[in-house]
Each structure stands twice: as C-alpha cells, then as structure tokens.
C-alpha cells in the first residue's frame with residue numbers, strides 16, 4: 095500500500111481541481127461554459143517578447159543549466175525596473191533572486207526561515223500557497239481576517255501578543271487576490287513597525303502591481319522606509335505581460351532573506367531557462383510600452399463588469415487593480431452552494447470565497463480573464 099505523508103494528508107482539497115471536475119461533467123452535457131474562475135489571462139504574450147525568446151532559443155549557451163539566482167542581466171533588469179517604477183534601489187548582486195514563477199519562491203520561503211512550531215501570519219482569504227507552504231515545514235499559521243469594514247486589510251492590533259512573539263514570517267499581498275483591495279503607505283508603515291518590534295520577516299506579494307485601473311498606480315512595500323530591513327517583495331511577469339505559462343518571477347529586498355531563499359533553491363532546483371530570462375529582460379526593459387495595451391483590455395472589461403454587476407443586485411467594491419471582483423453571495427446561499435448552482439444551472443464558473451479561507455465564506459470571486467462579461471453577468475443574475 096502506498097501511503098501519503100502526513101503533510102499531504104493534511105492538505106485541503108485543491109479548489110480549482112474540484113471545480114475542474116464539476117466543469118467537465120457540465121461540459122459533457124453540452125452546456126456552453128463561461129469560465130470566470132482562474133486568474134490566468136486569456137490574452138497571448140506580446141509578440142515582441144516571443145521574438146526575444148525565439149532568438150535566444152538558438153543560442154547554445156542558453157541550453158545549459160541556468161544559475162539559480164538568475165543571469166546578472168536579468169537581475170539588473172529587475173533592479174532597473176524597481177527603480178523606475180517604484181523609486182526603490184535594489185542591488186542586482188545580492189538583493190534579487192530569480193524565480194520559476196513567484197509561486198515557487200513563495201512556496202520555498204518557509205523552508206529557509208520557519209522551524210517546526212514557529213508561526214506565520216497569513217491573510218484569510220488569501221492565496222492558498224501561503225498556508226500550505228507553512229504547513230509543509232511544520233509551521234503554524236495564524237490567519238489574519240481580511241474584512242470589508244477594514245478595507246480588506248488585516249487588523250494588526252488584533253493579533254495576539256503571544257502569537258506575535260512566536261512569529262517568524264508574515265505574508266501580505268496587495269493589490270490583493272482574491273478581494274482586489276489595495277494597500278497604501280500607512281498600512282505598510284504599520285507592518286514595518288510591527289515586524290521590527292517582534293523581529294519577523296515580511297513577504298509582500300506584488301504580482302498585480304501593473305494590472306491597475308483609472309490612473310491608479312499601486313505602490314511597492316519596499317517604498318516604505320525600513321522595509322528592506324525586514325522584508326522582501328515577490329514579483330512576477332505572469333500577470334503584467336500575460337506570461338503565466340513561461341514561469342518567470344523574482345524576489346527583491348533584504349539580502350539575508352534573499353540569500354536564504356537562494357540557499358533553498360541551490361539545493362533543490364535550478365534557475366529559469368535562460369531563453370525565458372532573455373524574454374523577461376526584454377519585457378522589463380519595455381514594460382510601459384508592452385503593458386499599456388494589456389491594461390487597456392482589462393480596463394475595458396473592468397468597466398463592463400462594474401456596469402453589469404451594478405445593474406443587477408450585487409454587492410461589491412469596484413476594483414482599483416487586479417483581475418478580480420469580490421462579490422457578496424446572494425442571501426440564502428453559502429459560497430459553495432451558489433457557485434455550484436451557477437455552474438450546474440448556468441454554465442458559469444466562478445470561485446467560491448471560502449476556497450481562499452473561512453473568512454471568504456459569503457463571497458464569490460469573478461475573474462475578468464474572459465471577454466464574455468455582459469453575457470456572464472446576465473446568466474448570474476438569472477440564477478437568483
């Protein structure tokens with residue numbers, strides 16, 4: 095008999111896998127499905143980025159093992175981009191590590207810094223990778239509720255003192271998946287202060303900084319004075335340039351934290367395929383030009399979704415950033431009941447809020463990574 099390790103037995107069911115199974119059943123019945131579930135852009139990677147990779151593919155030096163921290167030119171491009179976009183100084187020599195998608199770095203970080211029994215502060219609802227990576231190394235998660243009355247920011251003053259004393263790491267992520275909330279300097283200042291007081295690492299997940307609307311520009315955690323003393327920021331080319339399949343991201347910030355993450359990587363994986371890094375360098379060096387048309391498409395969808403949901407009877411905040419609408423489930427349903435009903439009766443895939451944590455119960459997440467916005471909302475409305 096093959097027996098799974100305890101850490102695998104402890105895993106919550108992977109949300110998207112279950113939805114996929116149900117989706118398949120519905121599709122078999124011939125239903126025309128509109129998928130507003132996963133946050134994976136439906137638009138191709140810009141051709142110029144593909145061309146940069148294509149040329150690099152033929153260069154034999156790119157066929158060998160890449161360095162785990164990333165090509166110096168790639169690290170330099172990330173540092174230059176952080177400077178021009180956020181005004182943050184990053185030393186490409188020791189304050190950057192390349193990642194095979196930021197999910198990889200997020201999942202590996204606790205291996206470097208959490209001992210069994212140590213605590214990590216995790217947002218709830220939140221990206222499921224945070225608590226799983228902590229559980230895998232024997233750490234404990236303290237879930238910080240993200241509630242509407244706090245603009246979906248954690249209430250730092252409500253975290254118990256005894257938890258803070260055992261805390262080694264805090265995950266935060268704004269612009270936020272799944273709530274689409276954003277964070278400003280005041281919040282990050284409080285985070286830096288708390289991290290200094292209780293001596294823990296802050297890991298800021300900034301995957302959505304370039305998916306923003308109506309002239310709003312998300313900031314970086316590292317813009318705050320002292321932030322680099324306590325933390326790092328994860329970034330990814332996935333959402334910014336429609337490159338989810340390429341697997342390219344990076345972390346920047348505190349050199350000791352970057353070094354710890356690098357130690358894990360050296361021992362268990364390699365760097366990003368160099369042809370992909372060459373494409374990444376091109377993308378970062380031409381960020382404004384390449385991202386603008388992408389942002390326009392999502393801006394248009396965001397406006398359409400806002401209008402369509404407002405015509406109906408839905409409770410939500412209009413997003414300033416991200417692909418997501420975080421919408422209240424109609425009265426009388428749980429998140430799971432309502433999303434199942436939408437899929438089975440209307441062929442609409444959305445994500446139940448409780449899949450991101452218990453505090454997400456009562457919400458569902460709509461992703462605008464599908465152009466069929468009005469049609470989808472009509473079907474959702476007709477389900478109520």
Ligand SMILES: *Cc1c(COP(=O)(O)O)cnc(C)c1O
Nearest residue numbers: 195196197221271301330332343
């Ligand atoms: C999409 C996403 C990422 C980026 O994942 P990659 O591994 O870089 O593709 C990171 N964090 C959150 C919250 C995300 O939604």
